[in-house]
Amino acid sequence: MSEAINIEGVVIKELKRYKDERGWLSELYREDEIGGEIMPAMSYVSETLPGVTRGPHEHKHQTDYFCFVGPSTFKVYLWDNRKGSKGFGKHVTVNAGMDEPKIVIVPPGVVHAYKNIGEVPGLVFNAPNKLFMGKDKKEEIDEIRYEDDENSGFIID
Numbered sequence: 478m479s480e481a482i483n484i485e486g487v488v489i490k491e492l493k494r495y496k497d498e499r500g501w502l503s504e505l506y507r508e509d510e511i512g513g514e515i516m517p518a519m520s521y522v523s524e525t526l527p528g529v530t531r532g533p534h535e536h537k538h539q540t541d542y543f544c545f546v547g548p549s550t551f552k553v554y555l556w557d558n559r560k561g562s563k564g565f566g567k568h569v570t571v572n573a574g575m576d577e578p579k580i581v582i583v584p585p586g587v588v589h590a591y592k593n594i595g596e597v598p599g600l601v602f603n604a605p606n607k608l609f610m611g612k613d614k615k616e617e618i619d620e621i622r623y624e625d626d627e628n629s630g631f632i633i634d
Contacts, residue, residue: 480575483564483565483567483569484555484557484564484569484587485557485562485563485564485585486580486582486584487555487569487581487583487584487587488580488581488582489571489573489579489580489581489582489632490493490579490580491577491578491579491580492504492505492544492546492579492580494578501534503544503546503578504579504590504606505544505580505602505604506542506544509553512540514540514606515542515582516517516606517542517604517605517606518563518605518607518608519604519605519608519609520602520603520604520605521602521603521609522600522601522602522603523600523601523603524598524599524600525549525551525591525593525598525599525601526593526598526601527549527593527594527595527596527598527599528592528593528594529592529593530590530591530592530633531590531591531592531601532554532588532589532590532623532624532633533554533588533589533590533622533623533624533629533631534588534589534590534621534622534623534624534631535585535586535587535588535589535620535621535623536583536586536607536619536620536621537585537586537604537619537620537621538583538585538607538619539549539585539605539606539607539619539620540582540583540584540605540606540607541582541583541589541605542580542582542604542605543580543581543582543583543591543601543602543603543605544578544579544580544601544602544603545573545574545577545578545579545580545581545591545597545599545600545601546574546575546578546600546602546603547574547575547576547578547586547599547600548574548575548595548597548598548599548601549574549575549593549594549595549596549597549598549599549600550571550572550573550574550575550576550577550593550594550595551572551574551591551592551593551594551595551599551601552570552571552572552578552591552592552594553570553571553572553573553581553589553590554568554570554588554589554590554591554592554631554633555568555569555570555571555581555588555589556568556587556588556630556631557586557587557588558586558587558588559586559587562586563615569615572580572594573591574595574599575595575599577588588623588631589613590631590633592633607619617631
């Protein structure tokens, strides 16, 4: 099941877990389910400790394809920062992780952050549609960071 969350281009997709006596499996992305414009160019996994926030930041060109599967829970923050957008200034949050596994697709211009609100370290998989720093890591980093800007308006609670 996919749903728009009232910010154009942002998609939240519940991840189905296929469980058996060995554990579980979730399909993170399939070529036949995502459009070519967001087809991953790379992937990475990061660990975030309890109480730690990553972001807020936005990308000029990159679409992020986050997968929150656990073993912790995250609060995901999204702000529409695209001046020409109908939803400019809109802010939404969603919980995702172990109990609510989700994919969160974040297009360029949408400021995003996530905070581990659980009690154990959590893993986040991302499959963005652009290479970090471009081919052979020879380009500028495609992001605008707001972590240290107290006046940005992108507040994490």
